[in-house]
Amino acid sequence: MKKIKGLSLLFISILLIGLVAGCNSSSKEVSVIQTIQENDSIRIGVFGDKPPFGFVNQDGENEGFDVFIANRFAEDLLGDASKVEFIVVEAASRVEYLESDRVDIILANFTVTDERKEAVDFATPYMKVGLGIVSPDGELITDVSELEGQKVIVNRGTTAELYFIENHPEIELVAFDQNTEAFNALKDGRGAALAHDNTLLFAWANENPGFSVGITSLGNEDVIAPAVKKGNTELLEWINEELETLAEEDFLYKAYDATLRSAFGETIDADDVVYQ
Amino acid sequence: MVHNTQEALLEVKKLHKDYDGLTVLSDVSLSVKKGEVIVILGPSGCGKSTLLRCINGLEAIQSGKILLNKVDISGSDTQWHLIRQKIGMVFQSYDLFPHMTIIDNILLGPLKVQKRNKQEAREHAEKLLHRVGLIDKINAYPRQLSGGQKQRVAIVRALCMNPEVMLFDEVTAALDPEVVHEVLKVMLELANEGMTMVIVTHEMDFAKAVADKIVFMDQGEIKEIASPVDFFQEPSTERGKQFINMFNYNHLNKERE
Amino acid sequence: MRDLGVNILFEGLNMQRLLEGLWITTRIALISISFSIVFGIITGLFMLSNNKIVRLFSRFYLEMMRIVPILVWLFIFYFGVTKIVPVHLSSELVCVIVFVMWGSAEMGDIVRGAISSLPIHQKESGIAIGLTELQIYTYIIIPQAIRRLIPGAINLATRMIKTTSLAVFIGVIEVLKVGQQIIEYSLLTYPTAPLWIYGFIFSLYFMICYPISVLARKLEMKWQH
Numbered sequence: 001m002k003k004i005k006g007l008s009l010l011f012i013s014i015l016l017i018g019l020v021a022g023c024n025s026s027s028k029e030v031s032v033i034q035t036i037q038e039n040d041s042i043r044i045g046v047f048g049d050k051p052p053f054g055f056v057n058q059d060g061e062n063e064g065f066d067v068f069i070a071n072r073f074a075e076d077l078l079g080d081a082s083k084v085e086f087i088v089v090e091a092a093s094r095v096e097y098l099e100s101d102r103v104d105i106i107l108a109n110f111t112v113t114d115e116r117k118e119a120v121d122f123a124t125p126y127m128k129v130g131l132g133i134v135s136p137d138g139e140l141i142t143d144v145s146e147l148e149g150q151k152v153i154v155n156r157g158t159t160a161e162l163y164f165i166e167n168h169p170e171i172e173l174v175a176f177d178q179n180t181e182a183f184n185a186l187k188d189g190r191g192a193a194l195a196h197d198n199t200l201l202f203a204w205a206n207e208n209p210g211f212s213v214g215i216t217s218l219g220n221e222d223v224i225a226p227a228v229k230k231g232n233t234e235l236l237e238w239i240n241e242e243l244e245t246l247a248e249e250d251f252l253y254k255a256y257d258a259t260l261r262s263a264f265g266e267t268i269d270a271d272d273v274v275y276q
Numbered sequence: 277m278v279h280n281t282q283e284a285l286l287e288v289k290k291l292h293k294d295y296d297g298l299t300v301l302s303d304v305s306l307s308v309k310k311g312e313v314i315v316i317l318g319p320s321g322c323g324k325s326t327l328l329r330c331i332n333g334l335e336a337i338q339s340g341k342i343l344l345n346k347v348d349i350s351g352s353d354t355q356w357h358l359i360r361q362k363i364g365m366v367f368q369s370y371d372l373f374p375h376m377t378i379i380d381n382i383l384l385g386p387l388k389v390q391k392r393n394k395q396e397a398r399e400h401a402e403k404l405l406h407r408v409g410l411i412d413k414i415n416a417y418p419r420q421l422s423g424g425q426k427q428r429v430a431i432v433r434a435l436c437m438n439p440e441v442m443l444f445d446e447v448t449a450a451l452d453p454e455v456v457h458e459v460l461k462v463m464l465e466l467a468n469e470g471m472t473m474v475i476v477t478h479e480m481d482f483a484k485a486v487a488d489k490i491v492f493m494d495q496g497e498i499k500e501i502a503s504p505v506d507f508f509q510e511p512s513t514e515r516g517k518q519f520i521n522m523f524n525y526n527h528l529n530k531e532r533e
Numbered sequence: 534m535r536d537l538g539v540n541i542l543f544e545g546l547n548m549q550r551l552l553e554g555l556w557i558t559t560r561i562a563l564i565s566i567s568f569s570i571v572f573g574i575i576t577g578l579f580m581l582s583n584n585k586i587v588r589l590f591s592r593f594y595l596e597m598m599r600i601v602p603i604l605v606w607l608f609i610f611y612f613g614v615t616k617i618v619p620v621h622l623s624s625e626l627v628c629v630i631v632f633v634m635w636g637s638a639e640m641g642d643i644v645r646g647a648i649s650s651l652p653i654h655q656k657e658s659g660i661a662i663g664l665t666e667l668q669i670y671t672y673i674i675i676p677q678a679i680r681r682l683i684p685g686a687i688n689l690a691t692r693m694i695k696t697t698s699l700a701v702f703i704g705v706i707e708v709l710k711v712g713q714q715i716i717e718y719s720l721l722t723y724p725t726a727p728l729w730i731y732g733f734i735f736s737l738y739f740m741i742c743y744p745i746s747v748l749a750r751k752l753e754m755k756w757q758h
C-alpha cells in the first residue's frame with residue numbers, strides 16, 4: 001500500500017511539475033499566430049494513408065491535395081513551404097488532436113457536419129464530395145432514371161446506400177461490406193452500376209479502363225474544410241483570408257492539377273471536386 | 277521408551293482456541309516430559325491437528341498457556357522462528373520443497389535459520405539419511421521419491437534441526453498401505469532412542485506399541501489420559517469405549533476370519 | 534508482368550521505413566514489458582496482502598485496466614490529460630505509461646495466481662523449520678512461483694507486443710501503420726501489395742515473438758530438473 005501510494009504520489013508530482021512548467025511557457029495572452037511564428041513551424045494534421053488527399057510516398061514524405069495546401073499555408077504564414085510539421089492523424093481522433101492542442105490545423109479530408117461543428121471550428125471549405133455512379137463504358141449510366149429495373153451495388157452503411165433507400169426505393173440494391181468486394185461485383189456484372197463517394201470512384205475508374213463515372217454528382221454535396229480548435233478565431237480568420245487570397249489566383253485548381261488530376265484522369269472536371 | 281520423573285519439557289495449560297467463535301479446543305491441558313511419547317487419538321474433527329498447530333505457533337490461541345522448558349511461548353512477543361527450531365513438525369501431506377534436491381531440502385533450515393557450518397550440517401544430514409535408508413537419494417528431487425520415502429525425508433528434515441520435541445500429524449494417512457510401515461519403523465526407532473514426541477495417528481497397533489501415554493480427545497476436549505494398556509483394554513469414558521469398539525470392529529472384519 | 538509484388542518491399546525507402554516502424558514497436562514493447570515485470574511483482578504482492586483495503590484497492594486497479602479498453606486509456610492519457618493540464622507527453626511516452634499500467638495489473642494477477650496456487654503446506658513447512666517470512670518468500674515461494682508464472686508472463690509479453698499496434702491511434706507510426714501507408718500508396722500499381730507487406734510484417738512479428746517462446750520453453754525444460 002505504502003509503495004503504491006508512493007508511486008502514485010511520484011506520478012502526480014511529475015504531472016504537477018509538468019503543469020507548472022507548462023503554465024509558464026504557454027500563457028493565454030500570447031497570440032496563436034505569434035506563437036506559431038515564434039516556433040517557426042506550424043503543426044498540421046493530415047492523413048498518411050488516404051491517397052490522393054493525404055498519404056506518405058515511398059520515400060516517407062507526405063504528399064497529396066491536403067498536403068499541397070498545407071505547404072502553401074506554411075509559405076504564406078512563415079515564408080517557407082517546408083516550415084510545417086505534418087502530424088499523421090487517424091480519422092477517429094481528428095477532433096481530439098485539435099481539442100488537446102496537439103495540432104494547429106486539421107487538413108485531413110475533414111467533412112463538415114453539424115455534429116463536428118459543435119466540437120471544432122471549420123474554416124471556408126476547399127473541397128466538396130458527393131455521390132457518384134460508375135458503370136461499364138458499354139452501358140454507361142448517365143442518369144438515375146436509367147437505373148430503374150436494374151441492380152445497384154453499394155457498400156453497407158454508406159451515404160450511397162442511404163441515398164438510394166430514401167430517394168429511390170424502387171431501385172434494387174446489392175450491398176457489400178468491403179470496397180474490394182463491391183468493385184469485384186461490378187466487374188463480374190452482378191449489378192449495372194456502383195454508387196460510392198465520387199472522389200473514390202474517380203480514382204478507381206481512372207485505374208480500371210472500361211469503366212467511367214457517368215454520374216459525377218448526386219444527392220446532397222458535403223463540403224470539406226480546414227478545422228481549428230473551437231474558439232481559435234485568430235487562426236480561423238487567418239485561414240479564411242488566406243483561402244480568399246488563394247481563390248484570386250485559382251490556387252486550388254493548381255493544387256488539383258498537381259495532385260488529383262493524374263489520379264482522377266482527364267475526363268473529370270476539377271469543379272466536381274474543388275470548392276471555390 | 278524412556279520413563280523418567282523429570283519436569284515437563286512441554287506444557288499446555290487450559291488452552292482455548294476458536295475459529296471465528298466456533299470453539300475448536302477448550303480447556304486443553306497436557307504435559308510432556310523429556311523422552312516421553314504421547315499419542316493423541318480421537319475422531320476426525322476433534323481438534324488433534326489444531327492442537328499440534330497451536331503448539332508450533334501456526335495458529336493463534338485465545339487463552340491458556342504453552343510452555344517449553346518452563347518458558348511461556350504463547351505470548352505475543354515470542355520469537356517463533358527461534359522456538360520452532362526446537363519443535364520439529366511433520367505434516368500429513370508430503371510437504372518437501374519440490375524445486376530443491378533432497379539434501380537442499382534438509383539443509384535449508386540448518387544453514388539459513390541456524391547458520392550452521394555447511395560441512396558439519398551436511399555430515400549430520402548424511403548420517404540421518406543413512407539411518408532412514410535414503411542416502412542414495414541425496415541428490416534426487418522429491419518427485420523422484422515414493423510417498424513413504426518423502427515422509428522419511430520430511431522426518432529427517434525436521435530432525436536435522438536438532439529439535440527437542442517432534443510433532444507428527446497423521447504422517448502415514450496419505451500413504452499407500454504397503455509403505456506405511458517403513459515410516460512407522462523410523463518413528464518407532466526414534467522413540468526408542470529417547471526422542472520426545474507427540475504423535476497424532478489412526479494406526480492403533482502402532483499407537484499401542486509406541487505410546488507412553490494415550491491422550492483421547494473428543495469435540496475439542498481431552499476426555500482421558502491413560503497408559504496404552506489401560507486405554508485399549510478398558511477406556512474410562514463412554515466415548516473412549518465407542519471409539520475403541522469402532523476400531524476393533526474394523527479390525528475384526530479385516531483380520532479375524 | 535508489371536506486378537512483381539515483392540518489389541514493393543524494396544521500393545524507395547520502404548524497407549528502411551518498415552524496419553524503423555518495427556524498432557519503434559519493439560522499443561515500446563521491451564520497455565513496457567520490463568517495467569511491467571517489476572511493478573507486476575509488487576502489484577501481485579499487494580493483491581495477496583493481508584490487509585483487506587490493499588487487496589480491494591489492487592483488485593479495483595486490475596478491474597479498471599481490464600474493463601476500460603487500452604485504446605481508451607491511450608486517449609485519456611494522450612488527449613484527456615492535456616486538456617486538464619497543458620503538458621504534452623510524447624505519444625511514445627504515453628504508450629509506455631499506459632502499457633506499463635496495463636502490464637503491471639495483468640502481471641500482478643499472474644503473480645498472484647502463481648503464488649496462491651502453491652499449496653499452503655509449502656509455506657507452513659517453511660514456517661515449521663523456522664524460516665522468516667522473507668526467507669520463505671526468497672527460498673520457497675518465489676522460486677516456485679516463477680516457474681508457474683512463466684507461461685502466463687510469456688503470453689502477456691506477446692500480447693503486449695501485438696497490442697502496440699494500438700499506438701497508431703495516438704500518432705505513433707509503428708510497423709503496422711507504415712505497412713498500411715505503403716499499401717495505400719502502391720495499391721493501384723501493385724494490387725498484391727497487401728499480401729507482400731502483411732506477409733513481411735507477419736514474419737517480423739514472428740521473428741520477435743518466436744525467440745521469446747523458445748526461451749520460455751527452454752526455461753521450463755530446465756526447471757523440470
Ligand SMILES: Nc1ncnc2c1ncn2[C@@H]1O[C@H](COP(=O)(O)OP(=O)(O)OP(=O)(O)O)[C@@H](O)[C@H]1O
Pocket residue numbers: 295300318319320321322323324325326327
Ligand atoms: N482454518 C480453519 N477455520 C475454521 N475452522 C477450522 C479451521 N481448521 C480447522 N477447523 C475446524 O476445527 C475443528 C478441528 O479440526 P482439526 O483439523 O484440528 O481436526 P482433527 O482432529 O485433526 O481431524 P482429522 O482427524 O480429520 O485430521 C474441525 O471442526 C474443523 O472443521
Ligand SMILES: [Mg+2]
Pocket residue numbers: 324325326445446
Ligand atoms: Mg488432522
